[in-house]
Amino acid sequence: MKREIGGGPPVAELENIHLSFGGLQALQDVSVAVKPRERLAIIGPNGAGKSSLFNIISGIYTPSSGTIRHKGEARPARMRPYEVARLGIARTFQNIALFSGMTALDNIMTGRNSLMRRGVLGEALQLPWARRQEIEHRRRAEEIIDFLEIPSVRQTPVGALPYGMQKRVELGRALAAEPELLLLDEPMAGMNLEEKEDMCRFVLDVNEIHGTTLILVEHDMGVVMDISDRVAVFDYGRKIADAAPDDVRRDQAVIDAYLGTAHEH
């Protein structure tokens, strides 16, 4: 299947973003945009500002200055994370952030909460709309469970699941919100080759079948080079490269950032 990248304004566009914590400059004058249906990878050494960038897009941090645009329209300077989520932006976390006391199914169902109606009395009395809503959304959650090949663990508390399965459930929870833009923070970290292959397949399918735009932070260069359309490289809070994988591989600034520069003595 041929993907059409682009067409329409960028799903997310950051312009001249600065972020500082006290005296520490976490991000300096960063501009980056992701086109509809594109797969953008963000790489860089530890502390380069990759996770800060994710936290800015998802509303957890507010930038010190700069503009964020969503589909061409400037977002308010301050947005709560749940408001960002309701724009159609979902994410996973670097350290798995599942709801550990709940089953895999309930975690994924919670991903659909923002699409569901809240009515305390209706839910308490299980009025027809509340019952119908639970069942309709359960059906969608089960589709995701099938897609991620985890039906056997749906009633298992996620705390009892092995690491790779937890990563899948977390992806499922993000997918359940039916996002247009999916932020994946190190989706392959700590996985063996087989688990990585599975995860790559899921991520590519999501992108190609549902047209979900992806931004992923990842340290595994093989994965990054294989699956992304474009790679943005960060170092010390600055973007030092932004190009197709093959061009980034040859970029001198990138090589210096990863291997270190030879200092003149």
Place this chain on the structure above:
Amino acid sequence: MFYRETGQYKTTYAADRAIFPIRQDRVAFAVLLLVAFVAIPLLANEYWLRSVLTPVLVFSLAAIGLNILTGYTGQLSLGTAAFMAVGAFAAYNLEVRVPEVPFLVSFVVAGLAAAGVGILFGLPSLRIKGFYLAVATLAAQFFIEWLFTHVGWFTNYSTSGVITAPPMTLLGFSFESAESRYLLTLCIVVVMAVMAKNMVRSELGRAWMAVRDMDIAAEAIGINLMKTKLTAFAVSSFYCGVAGALWAYVYLGTVEPQAFDVLRSFEILFMVIIGGLGSILGSFLGAAFIVLLPIFIANASGVFGDALSAETIAHLEFVIFGGLIIVFLVVEPRGLARLWQIVKEKLRLWPFPY
């Protein structure tokens, strides 16, 4: 052998999310209801109905309330008794000032008033959590107790500071006998417990548990933390408010603000912890445990006859009670509800080894 779901296929999502998906559980629950509604009023004597079973039910309701807040939403509260007091005094004041209002309506108003106060004292939860929030709710506890003691309006300027609940009549029937009061409480508690169970197995309950387990991820997936926490405070306080009104009207009859002191809050917190955090069933088990255990200890120490003085027995009660709680928490920190779950899992195979 007797408790297995083999052959019971769930073919719809509706069947899968039923409160009791397994037939044996449905039968057991029906039997339990039959016992509670028919057998107990017929067999139990006045003392048991009035002084044991009715308070167990009222405490269960308060424990459900606290469990929604602390067990499901993860917001530690030490103000439970204060919210009960708000309910009791709201119902009383409504009845005194507008005598035409049926008492059931005033119970609902009691819950709503407590919900309002709960939201107010829940506001700090938007910024603080854990022990710090517990201290903030402690402020609610002391402030409300002080308010009802010192502002005469709330007690209708009664000189002793004690309020006496007006008689409860519904369609000409007066709830005077122990049986009628027990059954009234039972009806209210059963309906509200089912409603609580419905909430925690729906969208709302998942939002609460998401906030409890990982609030950052909950917000990132689109859950409005402020709304969800305040809803938990409101619903929780509503339950406590109705429990408080029942405590004043059905159980005690006359009540003073000191009946809702901080020790009462702790008592309910113990019920929730011993029964099981995050379990509606656990709220009942915890309430029954805390109310019944001292009675059993007192009866058991009776076998020593005159060998022990009454004073020693009273002290012994406290020692055994405290010891049991500690043993219990060490053995099963997740409470009686978890023990029950383990028993059920074992029963699926019993008496076969595999």
